Amino acid sequence: MLGLMLVQMSSMRDALADALLELGAKDPRVVVLGADTSVSIKTSLFADRYPDRFFNVGIAEANMIGIAAGLALAGKIPYVSTYSAFVPGKCLDQIRNAVAYPNLDVKIVSSHGGVSVGPDGASHQTIEDVAAMRAIPHMRVVVPADAPATKALIGESWKTPGPFYIRLSRPSVPEVYSASPDLKIGRAKVLKEGTDVAIVACGVMVNEALEAGESLAKEGISAEIVDCHTLKPLDSDTIVSVARKTGRIVTAEEQNIIGGLGSAVAEIVSGSYPVPISMVGVRDTFGESGEYKELMAKYGLTSKDIVRAAKKLGAAR
Amino acid sequence: MEQAQIPIGMLLQKAVKIRTHILEMLAEAKSGHPGGSLSAVEILVSLYFYKMRHDPKQPAWPDRDRFVLSKGHAAPVLFATLAEAGYIPVSELKTLRKLNSRLQGHPDHRVPGVEFPGGSLGIGLSAAIGMALAGKIDKNDYRVYALLGDGELDEGETWEAAMAAPKFKLGNLTAIIDRNGIQQDGLTEQIMPVEPLAYKWKAFNWHVLEVDGFDLRQIIEALEKAENMRNRPTVIIAHTVKGKGVSFMEWDPAYHGKAPDKDTVKKLVESMRNQ
Numbered sequence: 001m002l003g004l005m006l007v008q009m010s011s012m013r014d015a016l017a018d019a020l021l022e023l024g025a026k027d028p029r030v031v032v033l034g035a036d037t038s039v040s041i042k043t044s045l046f047a048d049r050y051p052d053r054f055f056n057v058g059i060a061e062a063n064m065i066g067i068a069a070g071l072a073l074a075g076k077i078p079y080v081s082t083y084s085a086f087v088p089g090k091c092l093d094q095i096r097n098a099v100a101y102p103n104l105d106v107k108i109v110s111s112h113g114g115v116s117v118g119p120d121g122a123s124h125q126t127i128e129d130v131a132a133m134r135a136i137p138h139m140r141v142v143v144p145a146d147a148p149a150t151k152a153l154i155g156e157s158w159k160t161p162g163p164f165y166i167r168l169s170r171p172s173v174p175e176v177y178s179a180s181p182d183l184k185i186g187r188a189k190v191l192k193e194g195t196d197v198a199i200v201a202c203g204v205m206v207n208e209a210l211e212a213g214e215s216l217a218k219e220g221i222s223a224e225i226v227d228c229h230t231l232k233p234l235d236s237d238t239i240v241s242v243a244r245k246t247g248r249i250v251t252a253e254e255q256n257i258i259g260g261l262g263s264a265v266a267e268i269v270s271g272s273y274p275v276p277i278s279m280v281g282v283r284d285t286f287g288e289s290g291e292y293k294e295l296m297a298k299y300g301l302t303s304k305d306i307v308r309a310a311k312k313l314g315a316a317r
Numbered sequence: 318m319e320q321a322q323i324p325i326g327m328l329l330q331k332a333v334k335i336r337t338h339i340l341e342m343l344a345e346a347k348s349g350h351p352g353g354s355l356s357a358v359e360i361l362v363s364l365y366f367y368k369m370r371h372d373p374k375q376p377a378w379p380d381r382d383r384f385v386l387s388k389g390h391a392a393p394v395l396f397a398t399l400a401e402a403g404y405i406p407v408s409e410l411k412t413l414r415k416l417n418s419r420l421q422g423h424p425d426h427r428v429p430g431v432e433f434p435g436g437s438l439g440i441g442l443s444a445a446i447g448m449a450l451a452g453k454i455d456k457n458d459y460r461v462y463a464l465l466g467d468g469e470l471d472e473g474e475t476w477e478a479a480m481a482a483p484k485f486k487l488g489n490l491t492a493i494i495d496r497n498g499i500q501q502d503g504l505t506e507q508i509m510p511v512e513p514l515a516y517k518w519k520a521f522n523w524h525v526l527e528v529d530g531f532d533l534r535q536i537i538e539a540l541e542k543a544e545n546m547r548n549r550p551t552v553i554i555a556h557t558v559k560g561k562g563v564s565f566m567e568w569d570p571a572y573h574g575k576a577p578d579k580d581t582v583k584k585l586v587e588s589m590r591n592q
Contacts, residue, residue, distance in 0.1 A: 031454070053454065057481055062477060064443075066441075066446070066478065069440070070444035071450060072447070073447065075379070075451060076447075093440075096437075097437040097440060102426040
């Protein structure tokens, strides 16, 4: 089987570097800040090309966000990037007061989110970042599914004034999209039409959702698959319409189910068109060291977990 | 030579007016922070009515010098100064801390002339660095001033920023520390000692100056010296007195965050006018 499938794997970090180089060429207001992780997440490529517009602040995330706020106040568009283990956790106050409150054009691109970062262990596996960012007014929250989506959505963030939290994952994942997909902030993408259950996913879980859709199809269950890359503002029209169409929703995310995508979907659906929702995600527990796929299996973040959730909701032909 | 041109009389008058506004607006609001507002009056007067290049009619003028009030609880001194400079009507000052007012308890970016919402301590110097970096990228010679509290220096981010500014050779940045010696819980040297303060900043590679924070000539002279440093940020440690100008507030930590009542303020304002 594997031999027949042509799966293109690619890394979100490469896409981040690509996107920043393009934005840097297009707009001299674009500046990039790093905190001693820029070689790892490849923003150093921007530093090489535009040394006057790259600032490495050392291991000082709070200062980095504060400096970004100042740059934005003086007319720049700062892209701030490091590991999600440190941003937003070490600088929530600076993000809240210096960036979000004055609604500044600061784009936070946080890499290595979730448990998929792997062997670094729980200290480096962020599971609460999305919930924290979602709860701050003005902040937009975006979790791309793959490298092409990462590049496209970072490009879109440049067009949309105001603060962003864009969360990337470390592993290379199969490409869901071909190059330059037409993705818009705040508009979920229906990847596959279906009638029995809707699977609404974000980030690396979109791949798992597509795989789950195929497994369900083999059992005669038709799943609608939605890439909900923007968690805030949530595309409530699409979410309510898939609720009406399928009558049951499984959400899938690589973070704590408290406050993440599942919560966001429930906030909308419960008031507009209540249907049962089953949430696949980290169940309020810290991670641990291990390889990407091992961790995804142990913490219930695979296509099998999505299939199980769909069936539990009574999805049947 | 330069000092001869300083309009000291006008600046002193502004200082009296701003102190009066601070007391009246706090009495009207029935809450707020008088101590650290009164200690910073001469610093803001020196900047807004002498040193800074700014235009109240164009708060977003790209070439303007920027002032970041990092110790945001001293919002009354900033609002009173902006009103005296013509950014906002003096009559608006009495809306401080009231519902639907632009004059929030801590500076809000919606107020013309407010450059940064410095409510949470420790962030302002970082933001000032960002503005100074942008000035360098744009080859614009505007200057950036950040006023920090001495209690605020307890915040770790201040020292992250203190390390960064010399790295980026920000000669266009001047930090001013309102060294009034008092923070909310008591004396800074008891709560969290910051001395030897000048040595700390020297060790962080800053150009360090110390002045009497109520002596307009000294403050202005230091601001001029800071401007002559091309590639190095300057910190001016301004020795002040918390609650300056109101005898019963001076040196009393209780007046960090306690507003005087209206009757008391009426008497205080009369005595200030008669001085």
